[in-house]
Amino acid sequence: MSTILFIKVFLYLQLVGQGVKVTRMKSKWLILFMVFSLFLVACGGGSDEAAVEEVVDEEPAETLDAPATTAAPAEPEEDPMGICLVLDIGGLGDLSFNDLAYAGYEKAVADFGMEGTFLEPEGGGENRGELLELCAEAGNDLIIGNGFLFDASMNEVAPNYPDTNFAITDGVAEPGNVRGMLFNHAEGSFLAGVAAALKTQTNNVGFLGGVDFPLIHEFEQGFIAGVKAVNPDIEIQIGYATVAPDFGGFNDQVKGKEIALAQYEAGADIIYHAAGGTGTGMFEAAKEVSESTGSKVWGIGVDFDQYYQVGNALPELQEYILSSMVKSVDVSIYNAAKATMEGTFTGGASVDNLATGGIYLSYSGGYIDDIKDQIDSYKEKIMSGEIVPPSARP
């Protein structure tokens, strides 16, 4: 936001520099308007005038009420740190990965007074590199590529900007100025499996994956191992929304609901999802099945603490959210921003797991408070290395 602010102020100053020659501006407008005057007949000339004035007025006004302007834009020598977040396909509002990254980014911008920019790629491919480069050229200090797909672009762009910090989520890249922010999904999913196994009444649980490919297999395998560790006889149903390379499965509520309904109907009473926005459909299914059969079924969330995230957006679903396997992308991004502010940023891979606290099982709602001791004992065994949850299919 502050970059935008800066450019706005810059434009405004340019105008002031010209003595805010409104007349001159109007002549520019005139040319523009003459071009499409035909189409403005209906609007009438008066509204054009108003529009011009509005814009002229608005430039300084926006400057004043812009958010979090702790860095004074009028004093350019106090150049604030810049953070740039390039989201993955799906973009903002996916209730998952991208929203999580954005939350961390937003917090960093607010807390550290950074100039923030976030971009969304238009369709993958070369565009990722172009956007990273765009951020780097604009003088940002920290540039985050949100998602493993950014690895090639990082390798391509980061070496050209050695003084800029880069970070990539769920992936690693070769250049020394790129931090690879990895997460041990299997550990958290193992605990989700433990919780499901302890809570199931029907000895039947489900797993809903977004896209069938190795990253999600980490969740799947960890979950299976966790369930089996408690009771090897529990039946586990596995379902995926789509198969790679179709990544639509991360954002398909209808399909999520369909799969979840099928699993509940086949006897599952708890389903764990690793499917981004698709998971919302699972919670809807849980509500529907619970209400129609009278016996309560549950869903376990992922990435966010969905008791609050989904629960805030759709309060009627909150009571069906047993727990969440929280993956703190937001914390990792916040930490990268903090390190950049403090000058302590380091490249290379960093793995968040149960031990670092970047991965954990949430107790929000209190539905699994009664089994906290058992979960904790598994957690300790994982942290001590006694149990190593598998992260790939055998």
Added chain:
Amino acid sequence: MKMRFRLVSVSAPIIALTISFGLSSLILLIIGKDPYETFKIMFEYGIRGKSIVSIINRSIPLYISAIAVAVGFKMGLFNIGVEGQYLMGSLVAAYIGAQFSIITPLHILFIIIVAVATSSLWAAIAGYLKVEKGIHEVISTIMLNYIGTGLIAYSLTTIFDEPNSNYDLPRTKELPETGKMPPLNKFFNIEDLQDLHGFLVIAVLVGIFYYWLVWKTTLGFDLRITGSNPIAAKFSGINPNKLVVIAMITSGGFAGLVGLGPLLSYFHRYTIDFPTGLGFAGIGVALLGRNHPFGMAVGALLFAFLQRSAQILDLNDVPKEIEQMMQAFILLIVVVFYEVIRRFIVKQQVKDASKRSDE
């Protein structure tokens, strides 16, 4: 056609462009942005060296995709399946091309042939269905797009997959060095910029070939008269069924080249990040360029320019969706004005003809 009619024809896209800028300005005003500054920023960003290279690189597959669509359009055949055809072609070509290594020109030629053959075959299915089963090509090509996506997903994760470290993302083996298209930077003396895709040369050749095929050959003549008047075409001895299959295969053949720019010059393998949507974008470019090789080149460059230059907008707090709106405006308006101008030209000719009969 006479020069003055040609000039009149060109005015349609120019009018469309102007009006679309006007409408976009209006929308910018409504959301409280300064249109003049917005376009200025876009333009200044768009004409930077790196941007120009990016624009040309983007326009290559757009252009070829438009040509693939246009071949069908010329005979009134709507090949909506360019999307699936080029993805299939690219995948198979990427896989087979990575299996061996021969000298570069032959290697690239081989990859091109594989891609063209695969895409043509895929398109031929739609041709066959239309001719033998009477299924409209719009329906069948859309369905084939879905089937293609599924097939690609399946084969990419099974037979074509190369195991790798990064979450074992489905992808084919990388093309050997001999299968990569060398960039043109040396030729244009712009070695400080990013790679200018060597496939540009192929795109230009494709454009020339398309022109020759459609406007100079008897096959092209048959395509054009079938497109204008299928009944007269039939009475002139054209076998419409045969022509549908030929046109579909030709269109699919061009479609096979769409993905090769990105494949040979940038990705060097088929990954899940391989660009999609080019087949649909081509429809718009073909419409804008009126199926003419030069018009479509300008259209592809224009859309590529808008896409590239819109990137800067997010940094300036202007929603970059304004660019998509502009593209939509341009297409919508240009269609209207092409019709207006077509009528104008016919009217003028009628006048000329009746003048002649008065004499």
Added chain:
Amino acid sequence: MKLAINIKNITKTYPGVLANSDVSIKVKSGDIHAIVGENGAGKSTLMKILYGMVKPDSGNIEIFENKANMSSPKDSINLGIGMVHQHFMLAKNLTVLENIILGIDRPFLKNIKLSKYKTEIQKVMELYSLNIDLNQYVDELSVGEKQRVEIIKVLYRGAKILILDEPTAVLVPQEVKDLFKNLKDLKNNGVTVLFISHKLDEVLEIADEISVMRSGQMIDTVLNDNVSKTQLAEMMIGKSLPTPPARLTSTDEEVILKVENLKSNDENGRTIFEDVSFEVHKSEILGIAGVEGNGQKEVVEAIIGIQALDSGKVIFKNNDLEKQGTRERLESGISFIPEDRQLQAMIMEMDLTNNVIIGRQNIKKYKSSLGTVKMKNAVNESEKVISAFEVKTPGTSTLATALSGGNQQKFVVGRELEDDPSLLIASQPTRGIDIGAQALIWEKLRNSRDEGLSVLLISADLEELIGLSDRIIVFYQGKLVKEIEAENITPEDLGSYMTGLKK
């Protein structure tokens, strides 16, 4: 006598074209008044002005001796003028009744009381002795009946003046008779009829007064009784009618085309035609007569390979054509003039140069060994056709759509005769074109025939058919019912064979 229409000094110019120049015409109330003239003589413009579709540059119109100021067809309808267009404006999947009330002003969203309309319409029908089943679907009507629906439609809207634009162009002789009877009934009931045509026989049969237009000017208005067909024709084209020269050569014995037992069914298994056998000799014009829809059109399409055959043989110059597609047949020396030049013979939005290639794309003259089109040859050929057939056009690069119907047809006939074919199949070669063009096409066909061309001629214009043909075969219900020498038959007799009255 009261005047129904008094058009005074109407002038209408389009840029470069003087469509109507100082045109005046007086139409007496209760008369049948014909306006004749070649295509492009200005009849259509004058009617459009009268119907409010076009505004004149100068001059004025009086309707029933009141000054009229029409700016749209609605105004004309209110003044009591109704127009029946050559192409019917009917919704074919609605009934006759629904079509007649379609578009009548009535309160929005109000229940349509069909029975009320029905009685009103029946009253109109009784008054003018027009018969039709109001409950029938328009789809099921014959052309003549559809025309009657159009007439009832305008009468029901209160028309006292009826404009009919080329009403007989689409009708068979019996239907023409019915129409004329209807028109006379209308006249007896005080309706004024304005009848536009270029068929002089019909005009002479029905009209009380005849106005002749030529190149935008009104030449004269004459009483029917005081004029002969030859005089009218001369007024129309400004020169004497070409009289057909006596045949100098005789029909050759050599058989060019022979068809044997042709049979074809449609997809529902109904027979389109069967047992069709005939021969065309060298240097002979064989006429095919038949009311539309009796299989003759399909037979000629089968000869060029467009209509599929279930059985039978087509033998052209002793070669069985069974294995050959349309293209091969056209290239082996058969030329084809389809009945609808705009739909079947030309590409309207292409120029004449491109149009001359159509049908012969693959012959050596136009196709190089590389597979490219030899455009230069096409330009030369189209220039040849334009000069040989007096096609009025600014040049070869003019779009086909810019030409008048007669000029389009001359171009098509010229194109088909250009390569000295052995057999020409001509379907309605002069339908809907002006007399000048018609005479030219007739002359060219005769000359080609005399030089050895065989012609298979389908025409709904029986005089043309009898005048041009050496022999005539008649189709009725998909079968060949009669073969006659052309000299020995009158149009009336031919009509009886065509309608199955005589066998």
